[in-house]
Amino acid sequence: MNIAIIFAGGAGVRMGAGIPKQFLEINGKPIIIHTLDLFDSHPEIDKIYMAVLKDYIPYMQKLITKFNITKVVDIVPGGETGQDSIYNALSRAREDNPDDSIVLIHDGVRPSVTFDTISRNIQGVKENGNAITCTSCYETILMSTTGKNVETVPYRKDTFAAQAPQSFRLGDILAAHEEVRKKESRYDNLVDSCTLIKSIGKEAYMVEGNRGNIKVTTPEDVYMYRALIQYHENEQAFGIGRTPDILNQK
Numbered sequence: 370m371n372i373a374i375i376f377a378g379g380a381g382v383r384m385g386a387g388i389p390k391q392f393l394e395i396n397g398k399p400i401i402i403h404t405l406d407l408f409d410s411h412p413e414i415d416k417i418y419m420a421v422l423k424d425y426i427p428y429m430q431k432l433i434t435k436f437n438i439t440k441v442v443d444i445v446p447g448g449e450t451g452q453d454s455i456y457n458a459l460s461r462a463r464e465d466n467p468d469d470s471i472v473l474i475h476d477g478v479r480p481s482v483t484f485d486t487i488s489r490n491i492q493g494v495k496e497n498g499n500a501i502t503c504t505s506c507y508e509t510i511l512m513s514t515t516g517k518n519v520e521t522v523p524y525r526k527d528t529f530a531a532q533a534p535q536s537f538r539l540g541d542i543l544a545a546h547e548e549v550r551k552k553e554s555r556y557d558n559l560v561d562s563c564t565l566i567k568s569i570g571k572e573a574y575m576v577e578g579n580r581g582n583i584k585v586t587t588p589e590d591v592y593m594y595r596a597l598i599q600y601h602e603n604e605q606a607f608g609i610g611r612t613p614d615i616l617n618q619k
Contacts, residue, residue, distance in 0.1 A: 370470040371491055372462055372539070373408040373440075376420045377401050377477025378447020378454035389422060390585060391477045396598055400585055401429070402436045403480035409440045411487050414473075418462045419444045420454035421477075452556040452565065456546045459539065468540025471495070474562050475534040478585040481597060482534065486579050490536040493576040500536040501563045502578040503529040532578045535562040545569055 377391040391401040398406075408414045417438075421429045423446035433441050445461045447454040455474055462472065471494045473487065486502055493500025506528040512521040537545075545566050549555060559565045563573050581597050583590055 370466050371413050371415050372466060372470055372472045373414050373417045373534075374420075374455060374458045374462065374472050374474045375401075375404060375408070375417060375477050376447065376451060376454040376458060376474070378420045378422055378451065389425065391421075392425070392428070393585075393591065395591065395595055398436065399432060400480050400594075401477045402432055402438070404475070404477050404482075405433070405438050405441070406436070407480070407482055407484070408473075408475070408487070409438045411484055413488060413491055414440060416462075416466070417441045418458045419477075420447045420458040421445075422447050450556050452546070452549075452559055455562065456543075456550070459543050459546065463539060463543060466539060468538065468543075470539040471536060472539045472542060473534035473536045474542070476584055479533050479582055480585065480594065481579070482532075482582045483579040486577075486582065487534065489576040490534045493574060494536045494538065497574040498538060498541065499566065499571075499574055500534075500576045501573050502532045502534055502582070503575045504532065504578045504580060504582075505529055529575065531561060531563050532582050532584075533561075537562070537566075542566070545571065 377389070392399045395403065405417065408417055417440045419429065419441060421444050426444050426446065429444055432438075442465065443461055445457045448457050459472065462470070471491055473490050475482065482502075490500040490502060506525060509525050510523055510528045511519045512523065513519055542562065548569050549559065549565060556565075559568060567573055583593055585591060585594055
């Protein structure tokens with residue numbers, strides 16, 4: 370069983386749009402629907418569980434019906450943090466599915482992940498037990514605890530940007546959450562599932578992601594996503610490229 374866990378429980382304050390960023394419409398569809406479409410259409414994904422702001426669950430259910438999303442099994446309330454939201458959705462998934470199910474944990478506002486990246490995540494879990502989507506960094510990464518002076522400069526060839534999905538066996542990632550939740554610090558500084566499992570000494574394995582798999586967080590990201598859609602629409606119109614849409618572009 371391959372399960373997508375889509376978390377979209379944030380308020381989106383950095384966007385400044387007055388509504389949570391996942392519900393902003395781009396090209397006639399909310400961002401969250403663009404994201405759901407990818408997993409709903411992927412032949413290897415069997416089920417989808419979501420975590421959404423509690424007050425927006427009825428609206429989310431209407432959107433799922435309106436846009437004919439067929440694989441969503443349930444929507445649970447989001448939590449205090451992103452990790453709390455993920456935990457809520459994972460816990461709900463465990464009610465219906467065995468612990469050896471593969472779960473792909475994905476931001477609701479990453480609407481440009483490709484089919485190939487999703488498939489690589491599934492295969493990565495089968496081979497190594499987990500899969501962290503990454504792309505190599507083109508920019509030089511600087512390390513600084515003050516934000517003023519450069520302290521270290523790692524070799525660029527050794528630096529990667531973690532993205533999503535981040536994928537695991539259902540029982541393994543829930544066990545990791547439960548171990549972390551027993552600590553007084555809980556999810557402090559655990560920005561994603563990769564840092565969560567590393568914090569308890571587990572190995573994490575990388576799989577190659579796709580360029581353009583951005584997290585739509587700021588107004589600038591909205592413009593970038595619109596430009597990406599337009600670019601691939603132009604490719605389709607002029608017969609350029611391997612595929613007619615963003616789903617299979619690497």
